Structures are given as C-alpha cells and as structure tokens.
Amino acid sequence: MSRPLKIMLVAAEASGDALGAGLAGALKARLGPEVAFVGVGGPRMAAQGVESPFDIAELSIHGWVEGLRAYGIVKRRVADTVALGLAEKPDAVVLIDSWGFTIRVAKAFRAALPDVPLIKYVGPQVWASRPGRAKTLAAAVDHLLALYAFDAPWFEREGLTTTVVGSQALHVDMSAADPAAFRASRGIAAAAPLLVVLPGSRPSEIRLMTPVYEAAVGRLKAADPSLEVAVIAAGTVAADVTARVAAWPFRAHVVGEEEKYAAMRAATVALATSGTVSTELALAGAPMVIAYRFQPLSYAIMKPFFTGRYATLFNHAADAEIARELIQNDATPEKVAAEVGRLLADPQVRFVQSARQTAALDLMGREGRDPSEIAADAVLRVIAGKAGR
Secondary structure, three states, X not given: OOOOXXXXXXXXXXXXXXXXXXXXXXXXXXXXXXXXXXXXXXXXXXXXXOOOOOOHHHHOOOOHHHXXXXXXXXHHHHHHHHHHHHHHOOOXXXXXXXXXXXXXXXXXXXXXXXXXXXXXXXXXXXXXXXXXXXXXXXXXXXXXXXXXXXXXXXXXXXXOOEEEOOOHHHHOOOOOOOHHHHHHHOOOOOOOOEEEEEOOOOHHXXXXXXXXXXXXXXXXXXXXXXXXXXXXXXXXXXXXXXXXXXXXXXXOEEEOHHHHHHXXXXXXXXXXXXXXXXXXXXXXXXXXXXXXXXXXXXXXXXXXHEOOOOOOHHHHXXXXXXXXXXXXXXXXXHHHHHHHHHHXXXXXXXXXXXXXXXXXXXXXXXXXXXXXXXXXXXXXXXXXXXXXX
C-alpha cells in the first residue's frame, strides 16, 4: 500500500497561518486519509494537523531595521524548517506569504532537495515596490499561487507559471455578523456614530499606530462627545492592544476576533492600519481611512523602492484613491482626525465611498470559487506534473 501524499506547509504570520489552514482543509476534503501534512505554522494550521517545531510569533517582522535585528532568529528558523523537510521528505513544499522568511527557505530547499516541487502561495507585491523580486522568485520556485489577476503578469514575464486563486478575504461570509446585536451588547444606540479602529496585527504596528489613533480619536471625541469607539484587537496582539486602550482617557470598546465582522458591519466609519483588513472592511460596507507608519529608518531605506501609487489593494485595483491613505509623515493625529471627521460628518460621502469600495472588490475578483479549493487543485497539478517528468 502506498503512503499518503505528504505536503509541507510553511507559514510565518497569522495571515499565512489562515491561508495554510484553508489549503490543508481543502486538500483533506479532496483526499481524506490519502494526504498528510508537516510544516511550520500557527494555531489554525495546528488544528488541521500541522505541528510546528517553533512559535511563528517570533517571525512576525516588518521593516528593514526590524529585519536586521531579527536576522539571527530568521537564519536559525530557516535552518530548522529545512531540517524538518530533510527529515520528512515531502512530496511538495508550499511556502506561504512572508517574503523575507520564505524566500530564504525556498533557496535552501532548492539546494537541499532539488527534486521537490516548491510552490509559493502569495507573491511579493511587486506592483507596489521592488519589481525585481519577481525574477528572484521565478528562479527559486516552480509555481506561484497569486491572489489577484493583476499580480500574474509580473511573474509570468519572468517565466514563473502562475495560478490566480483569489483572496480568501474576498470570500468572507459575514451573513451571521449582526451589527444591531453588536451595538446592543455594548450599549451603543442604533443612531450613534461608531468609529471602529483596527490598529494592526504586528507588534510594531501596535507600537507605532496606537498613539496616533489615540490622539486622533481624542480630537474627534472632543468635537463630538456622542462618538462611540470600538477597537478590534487581533489575536496575535490582543493583550498589548487591550492594555494600551485601557489607558486611553476616553471609553473605547475592545473587540476580539470573534466579533470583528459584526463590529465592521456596525461601523459608521473605520480607521485601519493598512493591510488585508481593508478588503474585509470594504466587504462589510464600511467607509474607511487607511494609515500606516514604519520605523523612521526603515521608511527612509524602503521609500526609494516604492513604485506603486497606492498601498490599499482595492485602491490599486481601481487605480484611484477611493479610501484616503495617510502614510508615514501624513499619518499624523491631525490629518487622521480630519479625514475621519470628513466621513463622519457627511452621510452622502460615506455612501459614495462605500459603493466605490464595493465596485473595486469586483475588479479584484470577488466572484468565483473558494480560493482554497483552487489552490488545492493547483498544488495537486504541480505534484502530478513533477512526478510525470
């Protein structure tokens, strides 16, 4: 009797953990006991049977300076990951998001296990910065699973076969999220303006963005004391966010992951740190303002490499600044408060922005099959193709 297909999944951040869990679930639904998993991941992948040899929280790094500081840890964890692959001898390796970590793993695997298919799930955002990474990735892996159609040409030009699977964020089911119940449970009147703040999911984002948001919301509360505020605390940074918000000089409701979609749907306006959450907010119909700050030295180093016009995915898809983006020196309490206040003050402006956000989601490929199922099909095709050579 032949052994089950063995697939190695490698994720280094919470978003990648979610993608890996979805892919594992789709493969198990397809193959049942004929597939087994090894790899690196977080709690969601663990629930699908991927036992990680280390805690991926230490790899949640963003920015050049932060990356240099963590170089020793990253180097050790790359070695640990490749050692696991050498011991387990998988039929394929899927490297999920987290460019800095996974490209090192890909190169090490290519040297150590040259015959094992390497699949990258989520390519670097070369449309926004450092387009040369497309060539680097094409030389390191056999196949790319891209989230958006506008990603594919960048990599296909370099000879990397690419499958567009779509973004899981575009397929979130919010039908059970009850905005009225959310407001009632927090004692927020149905007609009260509600600002939902999403400070991020990385420790560096919380450290850099929460002081800006505290000062901005303070200005907004001074202008309108009836404004209600809810802060969504991502699971990976929940304790830090909760402690910081508890020290704010005004009341803010802290919301866990389990209620975040209800909070998004209940929002009058959202204020979010740039990331995948902007897509989820657009799905929820929440008009938003996007902000982001890097550590100053990291930004100075990275700024020359930014080539895209927008940081937010639906802005990029529409080639228009639908949601206002306040990046680095523009991400001041004064500017954040002004932009959020503009939306809070005008229902028609909110309506138009929400409608434009929804239309941009269609450009990103909102309709279609579940991305995890498409990704599972592609992984199995790559394995079959490699075995047939």
